[in-house]
Amino acid sequence: MTPDQLLQGLLHGTAPVQRRAMAKSITLLESTRADHRALADELLTAMLPHTGQSFRLGISGVPGVGKSTFIEALGLYLIGQGHRVAVLAVDPSSTVSGGSILGDKTRMEHLSVHPQAYIRPSPSSGTLGGVAEKTRESMLVCEAAGYDVVIVETVGVGQSETAVANMSDMFVLLQLPNAGDDLQAIKKGVMEIADLVVINKADIDAIAATRAQLQITSALQLLGMHASSGHMHGDDSVWHPKVVQISALLNQGVDTFWAAVSEFKAIQNKNGRFGIRRQQQALSWMWERIDAGLKQNFRAQLRVQSLLPQLSQQVGAGQLAASTAARQLLSAYQAQS
Amino acid sequence: MTPDQLLQGLLHGTAPVQRRAMAKSITLLESTRADHRALADELLTAMLPHTGQSFRLGISGVPGVGKSTFIEALGLYLIGQGHRVAVLAVDPSSTVSGGSILGDKTRMEHLSVHPQAYIRPSPSSGTLGGVAEKTRESMLVCEAAGYDVVIVETVGVGQSETAVANMSDMFVLLQLPNAGDDLQAIKKGVMEIADLVVINKADIDAIAATRAQLQITSALQLLGMHASSGHMHGDDSVWHPKVVQISALLNQGVDTFWAAVSEFKAIQNKNGRFGIRRQQQALSWMWERIDAGLKQNFRAQLRVQSLLPQLSQQVGAGQLAASTAARQLLSAYQAQS
Numbered sequence: 001m002t003p004d005q006l007l008q009g010l011l012h013g014t015a016p017v018q019r020r021a022m023a024k025s026i027t028l029l030e031s032t033r034a035d036h037r038a039l040a041d042e043l044l045t046a047m048l049p050h051t052g053q054s055f056r057l058g059i060s061g062v063p064g065v066g067k068s069t070f071i072e073a074l075g076l077y078l079i080g081q082g083h084r085v086a087v088l089a090v091d092p093s094s095t096v097s098g099g100s101i102l103g104d105k106t107r108m109e110h111l112s113v114h115p116q117a118y119i120r121p122s123p124s125s126g127t128l129g130g131v132a133e134k135t136r137e138s139m140l141v142c143e144a145a146g147y148d149v150v151i152v153e154t155v156g157v158g159q160s161e162t163a164v165a166n167m168s169d170m171f172v173l174l175q176l177p178n179a180g181d182d183l184q185a186i187k188k189g190v191m192e193i194a195d196l197v198v199i200n201k202a203d204i205d206a207i208a209a210t211r212a213q214l215q216i217t218s219a220l221q222l223l224g225m226h227a228s229s230g231h232m233h234g235d236d237s238v239w240h241p242k243v244v245q246i247s248a249l250l251n252q253g254v255d256t257f258w259a260a261v262s263e264f265k266a267i268q269n270k271n272g273r274f275g276i277r278r279q280q281q282a283l284s285w286m287w288e289r290i291d292a293g294l295k296q297n298f299r300a301q302l303r304v305q306s307l308l309p310q311l312s313q314q315v316g317a318g319q320l321a322a323s324t325a326a327r328q329l330l331s332a333y334q335a336q337s
Numbered sequence: 338m339t340p341d342q343l344l345q346g347l348l349h350g351t352a353p354v355q356r357r358a359m360a361k362s363i364t365l366l367e368s369t370r371a372d373h374r375a376l377a378d379e380l381l382t383a384m385l386p387h388t389g390q391s392f393r394l395g396i397s398g399v400p401g402v403g404k405s406t407f408i409e410a411l412g413l414y415l416i417g418q419g420h421r422v423a424v425l426a427v428d429p430s431s432t433v434s435g436g437s438i439l440g441d442k443t444r445m446e447h448l449s450v451h452p453q454a455y456i457r458p459s460p461s462s463g464t465l466g467g468v469a470e471k472t473r474e475s476m477l478v479c480e481a482a483g484y485d486v487v488i489v490e491t492v493g494v495g496q497s498e499t500a501v502a503n504m505s506d507m508f509v510l511l512q513l514p515n516a517g518d519d520l521q522a523i524k525k526g527v528m529e530i531a532d533l534v535v536i537n538k539a540d541i542d543a544i545a546a547t548r549a550q551l552q553i554t555s556a557l558q559l560l561g562m563h564a565s566s567g568h569m570h571g572d573d574s575v576w577h578p579k580v581v582q583i584s585a586l587l588n589q590g591v592d593t594f595w596a597a598v599s600e601f602k603a604i605q606n607k608n609g610r611f612g613i614r615r616q617q618q619a620l621s622w623m624w625e626r627i628d629a630g631l632k633q634n635f636r637a638q639l640r641v642q643s644l645l646p647q648l649s650q651q652v653g654a655g656q657l658a659a660s661t662a663a664r665q666l667l668s669a670y671q672a673q674s
Contacts, residue, residue, distance in 0.1 A: 037664070041658075041660075041661045041664065044658040044660070044661050045657065045658065045661060048655065048656065048657070048658055049656075051655075052655050133660055136659075136660075137658070137660065140658070278655070279653045279654075279655075282652045282653060282655065282659045283649060283652055283653055283659070285659035285660070286648075286649070286652050286659040286660075286662050286663050286666075287663075289659065289660050289663030289664075290635065290663045290666055290667060291628070291631075291632065293663060293664075293667040294628075294631040294632065294635055294667070295628065295631065297667070297671065298627065298631055311623075312620060312623070315619045315620055315623050316616045316619055316620055317616075318385065318388075318389050318615070318616075318619065319385065319386075320382065320385065321378075321381040321382065321385055321474070321477070322473075322619045322620070322622035322623040322626065323378075323381070323470055323473075323474065323622070323623075323626050324378045324381050324382060325623050326623050326624075326626030326627045326630060327374070327378065327626075327630075329623075329627055330627060330630040330631070330634070334634065
């Protein structure tokens, strides 16, 4: 199908035609073949005016925190409210493991078969940057097809959380009612990028859940105080990260969660940060792809490839200054290209 | 002076000749002029066989933690033990402020006038990467001149701590006896890169200092347990970060501190990590300079400069996909260069 046929399928297709167009569009965008890349750019440009109208919700949490159960409960709740829900995943480990999340749609058995839901596992294209780029583009496909809530799920390990936060309007961190966990989240810098922290499985131990809520709330205040002290004094048009308790298994608290999300959306729209965040995300995405492309071209160049092993060896052995080696490689690169 | 004359001054000069050669070498290495850069590379390469024998100690802490007092006490203690001590600084803010640390040598009034000490303020060359590169090269000059302990100081803000940790054999974090601080340090990811945490000003409140020591010790254990759980079980040839209390003002605990440093050195030498760390640092320094050079060349290219404003504007406004803009800019760059 041509990019235009794909776009027509996305925008105006009947349910089965639309689903097929989505799958084909995402496959095209994920392709690394040069001729596909040109078609993919054509599709992206044609699609763009029809994107951006969804709410992009990033959700993270360590394995075992109950992400699938939560997303299934949330997705069904939202469909009940008249929304159409897409679920994407960012899992850089999927190249190796075949996908630790969402590889198996049966994990969300009711949501995955619902006609108003679209679930897609993580692309397995290697680097985190590559996986993130493909997921961002898949998000645009879902938006063109009229999904108005796009959930991007990631595992709570490594830098995938930052990548997902950088493509989300709101980033939510799922935690267990366990005191030790918040230190881990702070350590990885994920607590400070969370707009909302959800304590899941609150049913298991109500006392622990409440203690965790208090601890994380005070940690968020302490982090926020230092990070943006200017906003702490009386500016109620600014969102302050909060902590809510839920039990996805018992289907309790999903409405509370969505009320917090709606409050966040309203505040971010009112103070203009919703648009600013998207603008910054788009520009930093552009620079990220430029940097990745520059590095890739550099490493692929024959002259660099022929010099690199020996210079690296000399630098590692302390026989050549790192900055001298860098200058030699850069001028070799510039001379050839 | 030629690179060879500078090197002779560094290696064999009398005290005043050597100091002059150090200052001139560092000035040459800091110069951005292309002809200087070639001479600087010549000097670096000639110097390299005479470098690497010092112990490189990174020290960080927020303003007010007492870094200068601590470094003065430590420096004088080490000179008393027969060492020669150089003190460098990494302060990326110095471009703007004229230097918030070490701009004023009188902050270490006894150490700064000692013939066995060499103190140099932060270079003010703009970006953190640039400042860090110059400081790494100054470190080599100090080593060629026979300084066997090189202390690199940085302020506890921003990413300068990571930069200093990446050029140190051991990275030390100074903390106040204040419970809230450890959360900040964890947040910034600095606690987990610290090989040793020093609670300074322990004389002010002995109870608070001991409480802080316990808290930080347990935080370090929790961070370390997850970061490298393989090393936590009985492998006593691996260093485990510790916490010591001192009072630099009362000159108490400097010997305890140095004993911990010596223990660290012995363990790192025995298990081979001392050399591995230096090798990794040199290679990552090389790649850092390559990446910085690639970006700089890209942004300096005329065709990129002429396309960038309009494409950035379109990406920010959601009219052009970020990855499409990145591909357009990269192919424009490749086409011209």
